[in-house]
Amino acid sequence: MKFFGCLLLIIFSYKNNNNKELLNAYENLEREWMNGVSLTEYNNLSGFFAWDQSYLLSSYLVMYESTNDVDYLQKVAFHVENIIDERDDVANRIDYRNISGATWVSTKYSNNRPYAWIVHSGMITYPMIKFAYLIQQDKSLSYLKAESCDKIFANKSFEHISLFLIEEVEKTVLAHDDQWDEGSGAYRFRRDKLAKMYFGHAGEILPKNQQSAIGRTLIYLYLTTGNEEYYKKANKIAVHIKTRFFDSNNYSYYWTYSDERNFGEDISHAALNVGFAYECYKNGIVFTEEDLIRISNTIRYNIFKTPNKTSRNVDGTGSFNEYQLQLGRWLYLAEVDPNLSHLVLNLFSDLIKNDKTIEVDNGETLGSVMLGLALLIKYYNASDTYSNYFNIYPNPTKGRIKIEFNRIFISPVQVDIIDINGKTIHSTTYQGIGENSEIYIPDLNIKNGLYKIIITVNGKRFSKKIIKN
Numbered sequence: 001m002k003f004f005g006c007l008l009l010i011i012f013s014y015k016n017n018n019n020k021e022l023l024n025a026y027e028n029l030e031r032e033w034m035n036g037v038s039l040t041e042y043n044n045l046s047g048f049f050a051w052d053q054s055y056l057l058s059s060y061l062v063m064y065e066s067t068n069d070v071d072y073l074q075k076v077a078f079h080v081e082n083i084i085d086e087r088d089d090v091a092n093r094i095d096y097r098n099i100s101g102a103t104w105v106s107t108k109y110s111n112n113r114p115y116a117w118i119v120h121s122g123m124i125t126y127p128m129i130k131f132a133y134l135i136q137q138d139k140s141l142s143y144l145k146a147e148s149c150d151k152i153f154a155n156k157s158f159e160h161i162s163l164f165l166i167e168e169v170e171k172t173v174l175a176h177d178d179q180w181d182e183g184s185g186a187y188r189f190r191r192d193k194l195a196k197m198y199f200g201h202a203g204e205i206l207p208k209n210q211q212s213a214i215g216r217t218l219i220y221l222y223l224t225t226g227n228e229e230y231y232k233k234a235n236k237i238a239v240h241i242k243t244r245f246f247d248s249n250n251y252s253y254y255w256t257y258s259d260e261r262n263f264g265e266d267i268s269h270a271a272l273n274v275g276f277a278y279e280c281y282k283n284g285i286v287f288t289e290e291d292l293i294r295i296s297n298t299i300r301y302n303i304f305k306t307p308n309k310t311s312r313n314v315d316g317t318g319s320f321n322e323y324q325l326q327l328g329r330w331l332y333l334a335e336v337d338p339n340l341s342h343l344v345l346n347l348f349s350d351l352i353k354n355d356k357t358i359e360v361d362n363g364e365t366l367g368s369v370m371l372g373l374a375l376l377i378k379y380y381n382a383s384d385t386y387s388n389y390f391n392i393y394p395n396p397t398k399g400r401i402k403i404e405f406n407r408i409f410i411s412p413v414q415v416d417i418i419d420i421n422g423k424t425i426h427s428t429t430y431q432g433i434g435e436n437s438e439i440y441i442p443d444l445n446i447k448n449g450l451y452k453i454i455i456t457v458n459g460k461r462f463s464k465k466i467i468k469n
Contacts, residue, residue, distance in 0.1 A: 022377045026063070026370065030056075033366045043086045044104035050120035053079060055329075055367035057127035059374040061134065066378040070144060076131050077146040077161055081153045083124060084168065088116070096194055102171035113198050118176050118187055118206060122213030125169045129220040132162035132169075136224055166224050169217060173230075176214070179206075185236030186211055207258035208244065209269040211237045212276035219279050231285075238286035241273060245291075251411040252297035254315040264315030267303060268368075271329035278332035289336055289435075293410050296337040299330050304343060308350035328372015334379035336408070339389075341380040344372070389462075392453060396467035399443035403453070409433040414456040417441070420449060444468075 033056060042048050057076050064072040084090065087104060094100045096113045103116035104124055135141050135158045142159035153161055179187045184205055189195065191203030215237040222230035241255075248254040255273070257265045265273070274295060280287040302316040310327065312318025327344050334341045389407040403415065413433050417426040425446060430439065446468055454463045 022373070022380070026059075026373050026377060029366060029370050029373065033370065036366070043091070044106055044120060044124070045114075046108045047106050047120065049083055049086070049104055050106070050117075050123040052365035052367040053083065054123040054127060055365065055371040058130075059367065059371040061127055061130055062371065062374040062378055064134070066374070070141065073131065073134070073141065073144075073158070074147050076127065077153055077158070078148040080128055080131070080161075080165070081146070081149045081151050085151055096198060097192070101175040102168065103175050110199055115199065116175065117210070118179060119210035119213045121172050121176060122210070122215070122217050125172050125217045126213070126220070128165045129169045129217055129224060132165045133220050133224050135159060135162035162224075166221070169221060170225070173214070173217065173221065180233070181205070184240065186240045187214065187237075201260070204260050205258070207261070207265075207269070208241050208255065209257075209265065209272040211241060212272040215241075215276045216279050219283055219285070223283070234280070235285050238276070238280045241276070242286055242291065245294075247294075248298070248302060248315070250297050250301040251294055252301055253291075253294045254298065254302060264313035264317050266313050266318070266323055267299075267310070267321070267330070268323040268326040270314050271326055274330050275332055278335070289408060290410055292333055292336045293408060296333040296340060297411075299327065299333070299340065300337075300343070303327070304347075307343070307346050310347065325369050325372060328376055329368065331372065331375035331379050334375070338379065338381060341376055344376060345380060348376075390455060390464075392464055392466055396469045399446075399468065401441040401444075401453070401466065403439050403441070403455075405433045405437050405439075406435065408435045409457055411457060415439070415441070416454045416456070417444070418452045418454060419446070420451070425451075 037053075042053075044050060057079055060072040060076050063069070083104075087102060088094070089100045089102055092100060093105055094114065095103070095105050095116050096110070101116065103121055105114035105116050106120060107114050109115070109117070142157060142162075144158045146153040146156055146158070146161060149156070152164075156164075176187065179190060181188050187206045187210070189199070189201050189204050189206060195202040215234050218230045218234040218237070221227065222234065244259070245253040245255045255265055255270075256262050257269065277287045277291060277295060279285075281289065281292055298314055302314060303310050305311060310321050310324050312321040312323060324347060327347060331341055331344060389405065391404045391406070393402045393404065401417075410432050412429050412431055414427065414429045416424050419425055426441060426444060428441070433439075448469050449467070451466050451468060452463045453466055454461055456462075
């Protein structure tokens with residue numbers, strides 16, 4: 001499947017325009033998605049629901065959060081109705097064990113034998129349960145009716161649909177209960193006799209991205225039901241993953257694909273870990289703001305080599321990166337590092353400018369690109385740059401200077417004052433800066449005139465002018 005540069009060229013023009021242009025780009029991609037898909041002809045046998053349509057639904061939820069436009073919720077209901085209609089126990093599909101459960105089997109990754117992957121269940125149910133959560137949180141939505149549905153949701157209220165989805169998502173999670181390993185605090189691949197006969201990795205602990213996919217669903221099941229068992233499992237998965245994140249250069253993290261496959265995870269699969277870490281952070285589960293900043297430094301320093309060239313893997317390896325557009329899905333981190341959205345916007349713009357047609361395959365389905373674009377719409381702010389992360393008072397000054405930081409810096413921060421001849425007249429290094437912190441530079445015995453204050457973080461320099469009078 002291909003989409004054409006004209007659809008995203010609008011992004012490039014947004015650098016000098018407003019949010020309407022990004023919205024137009026999103027809507028163009030949505031039309032391209034709908035034109036290429038007939039819902040009655042698709043199922044999850046090839047992973048379509050998991051790796052394309054689930055991202056589309058997640059993008060709708062992000063767009064609703066950005067705009068409060070309930071049409072996006074109507075679209076979610078429409079698509080979810082069709083996905084439920086293709087669930088194994090509804091469509092009479094069986095897995096390799098001859099079981100028909102509340103799952104969506106695939107044959108693509110399992111030697112043509114039907115297998116219900118946890119990662120697929122997590123990907124498909126996450127937007128469902130988040131939809132239910134959003135309805136619970138805003139009672140004014142409860143009485144809206146699904147306008148485009150003609151099957152199980154026909155003439156049903158959003159409240160009815162949300163309660164239905166909570167029950168159905170619980171069934172899907174229960175279908176994988178036999179794969180939970182309490183001792184490891186993680187899920188495993190099935191390890192029954194047939195699994196060992198047919199599939200590789202039988203019995204192994206699931207890769208981090210697959211744990212993350214179901215982990216997000218567990219968090220929202222806890223939020224919608226109050227069932228502590230969901231919270232406990234999500235918490236254990238978070239601990240399992242965080243203890244496998246390792247410190248890297250520039251106060252960043254790196255991690256491997258799984259315990260058994262000891263290579264740096266690619267940025268597309270890793271985006272699932274980012275999304276899970278973000279949901280954990282928002283709900284006070286294991287991951288902290290400092291963790292998110294370290295993951296932000298991963299994209300900023302390990303993945304971005306230049307403004308338009310990125311590494312394929314989180315450890316900085318992989319010179320050919322077929323997943324570059326997937327960096328849009330990392331933009332949950334813009335909540336703690338807003339400037340990341342500038343990096344992603346520039347990358348998208350350069351990709352379109354240099355290559356009028358972009359091949360979308362495997363890790364770059366239209367739905368996944370739409371989610372990245374929706375997050376860009378939500379978080380991009382042209383004025384939110386590094387130079388706005390700090391303010392200097394008073395200016396002009398009689399000598400004493402206060403620098404106020406409105407972002408956390410976990411790496412060392414160097415503050416220099418430079419005169420008009422380029423001479424450094426003051427230099428201090430601080431071992432990290434807390435949010436809303438203030439530092440004071442004492443009265444300096446300097447002449448009246450123009451000076452620069454230069455702040456250096458991880459090799460990046462940002463300056464502001466100040467007058468001494």
